[in-house]
Amino acid sequence: MTDRINHWIDGKPCEGVSERSGDVFDPATGQVRAKVAFAAQDDVDAAVAAASRALPGWRGTSLAGRTRVLFAFRELLSARRHELAKIVTSEHGKVESDAAGEVARAIENVEYACGAAQMLKGGFSENASTGVDVYSISQPLGVVGVISPFNFPAMVPLWFVPNALACGNTVVLKPSEKDPSAAVFIAELFAEAGLPDGVLNVLHGDKVAVDGLLEHRDVKAISFVGSTPIAKYVYETGTRQGKRVQALGGAKNHMVVLPDADLDLAADAAVSAGFGSAGERCMAVSVVVAVDPVGDELVAKIADRIKRLRVGDGMRPTSEMGPLVTAAHHERVESYVEAGVEAGARLVVDGRGIEVDGEDGGFWLGPTLFDQVTPDMSVYTDEIFGPVLAVARAEGYDAALELINANPYGNGTAIFTNDGRAARRFQNEVEVGMVGVNVPIPVPVGYYSFGGWKDSLFGDSHAYGPEGFHFFTRTKVVTSRWPDPSQGGVNLGFPRNS
Numbered sequence: 001m002t003d004r005i006n007h008w009i010d011g012k013p014c015e016g017v018s019e020r021s022g023d024v025f026d027p028a029t030g031q032v033r034a035k036v037a038f039a040a041q042d043d044v045d046a047a048v049a050a051a052s053r054a055l056p057g058w059r060g061t062s063l064a065g066r067t068r069v070l071f072a073f074r075e076l077l078s079a080r081r082h083e084l085a086k087i088v089t090s091e092h093g094k095v096e097s098d099a100a101g102e103v104a105r106a107i108e109n110v111e112y113a114c115g116a117a118q119m120l121k122g123g124f125s126e127n128a129s130t131g132v133d134v135y136s137i138s139q140p141l142g143v144v145g146v147i148s149p150f151n152f153p154a155m156v157p158l159w160f161v162p163n164a165l166a167c168g169n170t171v172v173l174k175p176s177e178k179d180p181s182a183a184v185f186i187a188e189l190f191a192e193a194g195l196p197d198g199v200l201n202v203l204h205g206d207k208v209a210v211d212g213l214l215e216h217r218d219v220k221a222i223s224f225v226g227s228t229p230i231a232k233y234v235y236e237t238g239t240r241q242g243k244r245v246q247a248l249g250g251a252k253n254h255m256v257v258l259p260d261a262d263l264d265l266a267a268d269a270a271v272s273a274g275f276g277s278a279g280e281r282c283m284a285v286s287v288v289v290a291v292d293p294v295g296d297e298l299v300a301k302i303a304d305r306i307k308r309l310r311v312g313d314g315m316r317p318t319s320e321m322g323p324l325v326t327a328a329h330h331e332r333v334e335s336y337v338e339a340g341v342e343a344g345a346r347l348v349v350d351g352r353g354i355e356v357d358g359e360d361g362g363f364w365l366g367p368t369l370f371d372q373v374t375p376d377m378s379v380y381t382d383e384i385f386g387p388v389l390a391v392a393r394a395e396g397y398d399a400a401l402e403l404i405n406a407n408p409y410g411n412g413t414a415i416f417t418n419d420g421r422a423a424r425r426f427q428n429e430v431e432v433g434m435v436g437v438n439v440p441i442p443v444p445v446g447y448y449s450f451g452g453w454k455d456s457l458f459g460d461s462h463a464y465g466p467e468g469f470h471f472f473t474r475t476k477v478v479t480s481r482w483p484d485p486s487q488g489g490v491n492l493g494f495p496r497n498s
């Protein structure tokens with residue numbers, strides 16, 4: 001019998017009222033491993049109602065009390081990190097060491113949220129006017145929605161949930177329907193850590209669940225991560241409903257290799273960042289911009305490394321790259337390989353038709369490399385989100401920069417060089433939110449914030465770190481005077497400071 005993955009509402013599993021459900025696959029075998037419940041509007045209402053009921057109690061819990069739960073959750077998550085990594089691998093397909101890295105970065109965000117007491121301190125100005133004190137306080141927004149993508153089923157929910165809870169909000173999390181079990185595991189651990197019922201709810205499903213949260217009047221804010229068209233839709237719909245929205249979208253990340261770079265290190269980085277997690281990372285390098293004259297040598301070095309990559313079931317310790325997440329996604333990615341060939345790009349390594357030992361039904365696509373890619377080709381313009389790396393050639397630094405700045409996405413980028421002056425110029429001139437200097441995947445540490453520019457982010461708050469605390473609170477400024485009979489008297493003039 002196929003397992004069923006239920007919602008988590010009010011501190012317990014909940015089947016929901018909807019008859020609809022979705023298949024969750026083991027991407028390495030292509031078999032359906034479970035069915036996940038798809039919420040109907042009544043399920044959305046039940047989750048939001050549970051979060052609303054829990055709000056006064058959680059908001060009223062002392063900072064020390066809320067922080068204690070986060071510390072306890074951190075300990076549990078750390079102790080059971082391998083279990084969570086296995087869950088990620090079983091539904092996403094990424095290799096376990098990669099999944100363990102995802103969980104480690106998730107823990108970093110929990111640790112940051114444990115510092116809530118420091119983050120939520122307000123300002124205080126004594127005697128701003130004679131006998132008048134002014135101070136600010138940061139308060140929670142209320143019930144907030146978190147909607148996450150398939151590619152980081154543990155880390156992305158934990159970009160938002162810890163900070164949202166630390167600030168005193170209650171949460172409805174809508175994880176990706178492709179790999180929903182990590183979110184349930186996280187909710188169970190939070191319950192074990194002492195989080196009261198209803199403070200964190202997990203609602204599974206598709207557009208119905210997302211629209212239900214976007215339209216619900218009791219949901220005050222939405223943190224979304226996913227593809228650009230949906231991010232834009234979520235931003236526009238949510239803000240039209242008067243909600244605070246941060247919506248992180250897709251990417252096309254360029255890695256520039258200048259002629260003075262160490263080409264072996266650059267090739268290592270391009271392969272690691274292009275094919276890690278089968279390219280299903282929003283910070284994956286998808287375009288290498290080889291600045292003349294290094295192109296031929298760099299392509300040869302990348303191709304050489306690709307041929308040695310071990311593709312296989314993510315559960316096997318020997319595998320370096322796993323399958324794609326679903327058959328539909330596999331088909332879409334393969335269609336880009338075909339389109340690249342038709343458009344005239346040079347297919348240096350073809351990953352189609354790869355055979356993986358004993359895993360016939362899996363959603364396999366081997367690492368694929370194109371050279372001589374130009375900006376008019378769909379392998380360049382579109383986010384493919386698979387193990388397809390494109391090399392574009394540029395005559396010089398200026399041409400490379402122009403290419404990146406003309407691209408509608410602006411999530412991550414990197415420059416490989418030994419020239420500090422060129423690197424400084426690049427960090428100053430490139431129109432991208434996260435920049436690596438000889439670092440191919442510059443995901444900011446938990447005490448900075450994560451976010452792209454242009455079509456990679458809608459809204460003005462980045463995720464986690466200080467901007468996360470800012471997003472999940474609203475500030476109140478109090479101007480206070482304690483009555484003094486000597487200051488009586490009616491005065492209709494606009495108050496001025498004295």
Ligand code: NAD
Pocket residue numbers: 147148149150151152156174175176177205206207210211225226227228230231248249250251281282383385411452456
């Ligand atoms: P997706 O946009 O298909 O789905 C994201 C979420 O939106 C899921 O929870 C899904 O159920 C929901 N959704 C899907 N279609 C919807 C619709 N029509 N209406 C309302 N909701 C809908 O993204 P995905 O395929 O799960 O994830 C991959 C994408 O996420 C890539 O584009 C990747 O770049 C992006 N991503 C971005 C970041 C970032 O920080 N910028 C991080 C991770 C992933």
